[in-house]
Amino acid sequence: MEKKLTLAHGGGGEETQKLIKELFITHFKNPILERMEDSALLEVKGKIAYTTDSFTVKPYFFKGGDIGKLAVAGTVNDLAVSGARPLYMTASFILEEGFSLEDLERIVKSLSEEAKKAGIQIVAGDTKVLPKGGVDGIIIAASGLGEIIYDGLSSASLEEGDSIIVSGFIGDHGASVTAQRLGFELPIGSDCAPLWDLVKKVLKGGFKVKAMRDPTRGGLSAVLYEWAQSSQVDIQVEEEAIPVREEVWGICEFLGLEPYHLACEGRIVFAVESKDAQKVLEVIRSHPLGREAQIIGRVLRKSDQPKVLIKTPYGVERIMEPPAGELLPRIC
Numbered sequence: 001m002e003k004k005l006t007l008a009h010g011g012g013g014e015e016t017q018k019l020i021k022e023l024f025i026t027h028f029k030n031p032i033l034e035r036m037e038d039s040a041l042l043e044v045k046g047k048i049a050y051t052t053d054s055f056t057v058k059p060y061f062f063k064g065g066d067i068g069k070l071a072v073a074g075t076v077n078d079l080a081v082s083g084a085r086p087l088y089m090t091a092s093f094i095l096e097e098g099f100s101l102e103d104l105e106r107i108v109k110s111l112s113e114e115a116k117k118a119g120i121q122i123v124a125g126d127t128k129v130l131p132k133g134g135v136d137g138i139i140i141a142a143s144g145l146g147e148i149i150y151d152g153l154s155s156a157s158l159e160e161g162d163s164i165i166v167s168g169f170i171g172d173h174g175a176s177v178t179a180q181r182l183g184f185e186l187p188i189g190s191d192c193a194p195l196w197d198l199v200k201k202v203l204k205g206g207f208k209v210k211a212m213r214d215p216t217r218g219g220l221s222a223v224l225y226e227w228a229q230s231s232q233v234d235i236q237v238e239e240e241a242i243p244v245r246e247e248v249w250g251i252c253e254f255l256g257l258e259p260y261h262l263a264c265e266g267r268i269v270f271a272v273e274s275k276d277a278q279k280v281l282e283v284i285r286s287h288p289l290g291r292e293a294q295i296i297g298r299v300l301r302k303s304d305q306p307k308v309l310i311k312t313p314y315g316v317e318r319i320m321e322p323p324a325g326e327l328l329p330r331i332c
Contacts, residue, residue: 003101010095010129019127023105027112028091028122040123042088044147049084051075052143060103060138062177064189065265067140068111073265074216075144076118076194081212081268083153083203084146086118086196092126092141099137107138118194120144150203157210158231162299163277165270167198167284168243168292170220174262175248178255186247191266198287199268205283207276213269218323221260221308223269225322228306236309237297237320261323274298 008015025033032040055071065073071091079086091111095104115122172191179186195214202209213223220242228235244259252259266289272280277295284290300309308320 005095005097005099005101005104005129007097007129007131010127016127023101023108024125024127027108028115028125030121030123032088032121032123040088040090042123042145044087044145047148047151049079049082049146049148050143051078051082052141053078054139054141056136056139057177058136059177059180060107062180062190063186064173064176065192066107066110067138068107068109069114069192070265071140071142072111072114072118072120073192073194074214075142076120076196077214077265077268079144079146080194080196080199081153081214082146082148083150083212084148085200086120086144086146086194088123088145089115089120090124090143091122093128094135094139094141095127095129096135096137097129097132104138111140114194118196120194149200150209153209153211155211155213155227155230158227158233158235158271158299159210160233160299160301161274162210162271163274163295164224164235164237164297164299165272165277165281165284165293165295166215166220166243167195167268167270167290168266169245169248170215170242170264170267171244171248171252171259171262173265174219175245175251175259179251184251186251188245188247191264193266193289195266195268195289198284198289201287202270202280202283205279207280208273209280210271210273212271215264215267215269217263219259219261219263220269221258221320222323224308224320225306227271228303228308231299232302232304232306234300234303234307234309235297236300236311236317238311240313241294241296243292243294258321260320271299
């Protein structure tokens with residue numbers, strides 16, 4: 001018989017201690033966490049980056065990942081695009097009464113494995129069990145702390161002539177999770193992956209990187225519009241240069257969506273000085289997670305009404321629409 005969470009698992013008593021020690025500590029084990037104090041005592045030198053986010057997705061296990069892997073990728077990538085080496089992470093689990101303990105262990109194990117691969121330690125956390133209906137299964141709230149190794153990145157630093165690079169196919173996460181939810185079979189999976197190793201290679205190259213961003217909610221379009229507005233510039237991208245899989249185009253046409261609005265969980269958008277663009281592209285492509293990288297556009301000019309333009313294969317320019325409203329049920 002499958003074991004499920006009860007309210008007692010979140011009550012702070014014997015069941016809670018058993019859950020923490022036999023599940024979370026078993027998989028997240030490290031000297032800092034094992035002290036079991038109310039606060040983790042950390043050592044960090046110099047300037048730090050700190051990020052926090054919450055993760056919710058249905059289904060919890062999707063092609064290419066799961067909610068545990070997603071929590072690590074989201075946390076690590078937010079630190080990476082700030083020029084920070086990921087060091088420490090917290091993970092709090094908000095759980096629904098009746099949630100499968102077997103599924104919870106799968107998620108915790110996945111989170112632990114991805115954290116080890118990414119070189120980030122899980123040093124604190126919390127567990128709350130809410131009455132049935134109080135939460136939709138599971139939400140993971142995570143925070144991350146990293147050491148800045150590359151300072152000066154800013155969405156307000158883009159200038160005329162700067163190049164825009166994307167590290168791979170966009171929209172894979174949004175398309176694959178949506179298809180799975182609707183019962184479609186797609187031959188692709190989520191791009192979900194921690195990307196610090198890729199980012200580190202670029203930052204160690206000595207190039208002038210202006211800004212980096214992981215295009216999660218709102219996708220590529222949201223990133224480009226944020227940069228355009230922060231830097232007060234127009235940005236132009238080439239439609240043919242933006243890497244989008246045929247399968248992603250297909251489901252977007254079927255559902256009336258734009259691939260540029262779909263979330264990615266394993267891609268980085270870079271803004272770099274044009275003189276370094278080709279070399280940066282080569283470095284990204286030399287990494288297994290960046291082989292399909294492309295230079296997709298450039299910063300045009302200063303503008304009082306910043307916009308993002310997309311140039312079609314026929315040479316016609318149109319506005320790339322910014323994401324608006326609730327595009328899809330939450331997938332990250």
